Amino acid sequence: MTSEAEVGEAVAQAHRREWALVLAATVRVVRDLDLAEECAQEAYAQALRTWAVSGVPERPGAWLTTVARNRGRDLLRRESVLRSALPLLVTDEVVAGPEPAEFDDDRLRLVFTCCHPALSRDAQVALTARLVCGLSTVEVARAFLVQETAMAARITRAKKKISGARIPYRVPSAEDLPERVGAVLEVVHLVFTTGHVAPVGAQLVRRDLVEGAVHLARTLYQLLPGNGDVAGLLALLLFTDARRETRLSGDGHLVLLDEQDRSRWDAGQIEEAAALLAESLRRAGPTRYSVQAAIAAVHAEAPTWADTDWAEVSGLYDVLRRLWPSPVVELNRAVAIGFRDGPAAGLAALAPLLDEPALGTYAYLSAARADFLRRLGRWAEAATSYEEALALSGNEVERAFLAGRLEEVAGRLG
Amino acid sequence: MAKYLFLIYGDEQAWEAESEQDRADKRAGHGAFAAAAGAAIAGGNELLPAATATSLRGTGGERPTVTDGPFLESKEVLGGYYLVEAPDLDAATTLAGKLPELAAAHGGVEIRPIRTMG
Numbered sequence: 001m002t003s004e005a006e007v008g009e010a011v012a013q014a015h016r017r018e019w020a021l022v023l024a025a026t027v028r029v030v031r032d033l034d035l036a037e038e039c040a041q042e043a044y045a046q047a048l049r050t051w052a053v054s055g056v057p058e059r060p061g062a063w064l065t066t067v068a069r070n071r072g073r074d075l076l077r078r079e080s081v082l083r084s085a086l087p088l089l090v091t092d093e094v095v096a097g098p099e100p101a102e103f104d105d106d107r108l109r110l111v112f113t114c115c116h117p118a119l120s121r122d123a124q125v126a127l128t129a130r131l132v133c134g135l136s137t138v139e140v141a142r143a144f145l146v147q148e149t150a151m152a153a154r155i156t157r158a159k160k161k162i163s164g165a166r167i168p169y170r171v172p173s174a175e176d177l178p179e180r181v182g183a184v185l186e187v188v189h190l191v192f193t194t195g196h197v198a199p200v201g202a203q204l205v206r207r208d209l210v211e212g213a214v215h216l217a218r219t220l221y222q223l224l225p226g227n228g229d230v231a232g233l234l235a236l237l238l239f240t241d242a243r244r245e246t247r248l249s250g251d252g253h254l255v256l257l258d259e260q261d262r263s264r265w266d267a268g269q270i271e272e273a274a275a276l277l278a279e280s281l282r283r284a285g286p287t288r289y290s291v292q293a294a295i296a297a298v299h300a301e302a303p304t305w306a307d308t309d310w311a312e313v314s315g316l317y318d319v320l321r322r323l324w325p326s327p328v329v330e331l332n333r334a335v336a337i338g339f340r341d342g343p344a345a346g347l348a349a350l351a352p353l354l355d356e357p358a359l360g361t362y363a364y365l366s367a368a369r370a371d372f373l374r375r376l377g378r379w380a381e382a383a384t385s386y387e388e389a390l391a392l393s394g395n396e397v398e399r400a401f402l403a404g405r406l407e408e409v410a411g412r413l414g
Numbered sequence: 415m416a417k418y419l420f421l422i423y424g425d426e427q428a429w430e431a432e433s434e435q436d437r438a439d440k441r442a443g444h445g446a447f448a449a450a451a452g453a454a455i456a457g458g459n460e461l462l463p464a465a466t467a468t469s470l471r472g473t474g475g476e477r478p479t480v481t482d483g484p485f486l487e488s489k490e491v492l493g494g495y496y497l498v499e500a501p502d503l504d505a506a507t508t509l510a511g512k513l514p515e516l517a518a519a520h521g522g523v524e525i526r527p528i529r530t531m532g
Contacts (some may be wrong), residue, residue: 168503
C-alpha cells in the first residue's frame, strides 16, 4: 500500500510532466481530441485508485498511456456509430501495438496541430495551454482574461475546425518546419509571459502557466535537437524564470530588478540558460529569442544592479529592434538608454512612444515614464504618470507597488 | 480523402480591367493548376459577373423574396470555384496556393471543407 498523499503527489507529478505524452499518444489511437482527453482524464483518475493498491509504477507515463489508449479502443468499439458525426483526425498511420516506440513524435504532433497556421492565434494559445500544458478550461480562461464559457466555446470551435477541415495530426515536412516551429515558439512564449506577470488578479505569477511553458520548451528542445531557435527560447525562459523567487518580498510586495536579492537567483538554471544561449547563437545566430536571452544574461551576470552593463543592454536592444520591430522592444530600449545615459535621456527616448497606439493602454509605458520623472524630481508629472499606470494595470501586486510609489512622489509635492 | 471547395474571390472591376495578356496568363495559370492537381479536381467553373446573380432570401413566410444581385454585397465577389479532393488541409492549402488569382494584390481563395456523411 502506498499512502494517499504519496499517490496524490505521484499522480500530480505525472500530470505536470507527462500529460502531453499521455494525451498525444491516445489521440493517435482514437483520432479524436475530445475522446482522447476523456480517456486521458480517466486514466489519471484510475491511477489514483490503482496506485494506492499496487504502488506507483516505474514508468507512470507509460502506465497512464496504456490505460488511456485501451480505454479509447474500448469506447471506439462500443460507440462506433455515435462517434461518426465528425471526421476522424488525419494521421500518418495508426499504431497497433500497446507500447509504441514513438511517444515523442506524438507530443510533437499534438503541438504542431494545436499551433497550426489555419487556427487563429487565440485558438492556438488556448489549445496549447489546454491540451499540451494540461490546464483546465477555467485556468486557461482566467489566464487569458476571458469568461469561462467563452473560453470553452473557443476551444470547442478550434477542435471542430481541426477535425472538420482535417488539419492533420502530423509533424510538418522539413520544408515547412522552420516556419511552423516559429509559430509554436510564439505560442509557448505567450503562455510564459502571461504567467510571468498575470494580467489580472491577486497573484503576480501564475505558476501553472510558467511551468507549463518551461516544460513544453524543454520538451521541444529534446524533440527538435539542433534547432537554434528552440534553444534560444528555452534559454530566455530559464533566465527569466531564475529570478522568480526574488520578485516578491516576504510580505508579498513586488521587488524590481534593482532590489532583488541576486544571491537567491537560481544559479543552476542560469548556468543551464547560458549554455543554451551559446548553443543557440552558434546554431542560428542572433534571433528574436536569443537576443532577448542575451539581454537577460547581462542582468544575470551582473553581481549587483550597479554593475549592470547598460551599454551592452542598449546595444542588444538595437539588435533586437531590427530582428523584431515592436513597440514593446522600443519601450525597453528607451528604458535601457535611460539607465545608460540618465533619466533625462530615457525620458527623451520614451517621448516618441507616447503616440504609439499599440502602447495606448500599456501600463509599463506610464510606469517607465513615471520612474524617470521621479528620478528627475519632477514630482507632479511623476504623480500623474503613476496614476495613469495604476489605471492601466490589473495585477494587484503591481498595483500595490505603483500605489506605493505614487504615495512617495505625492508626499514630495508638499 | 476529403473534399474541399476552393472559392475564388476578387475585385471584379480589377478582373474586368485586365488586358488580353493578363487573361492569357491567367488561363495558363489555371492550366498549370489543373496539371498539378490532376485527378484531384472533381469540378470547377468560372462564374459570370456578380451583376448576373439572382438571390432568393427566405422570409419565414411562404415565398422567398427575389432580388437582383449577389447574396452579400461586397467589393470582392465570388468569381469561380473548384471542387477538389485532398487528404488533408495541408495538401489542400498547398494546392490552392497554386491558383493564379493569388498573384494579384486583390482577392484570394477561401478553402471550405465539404461535409461528408457517415
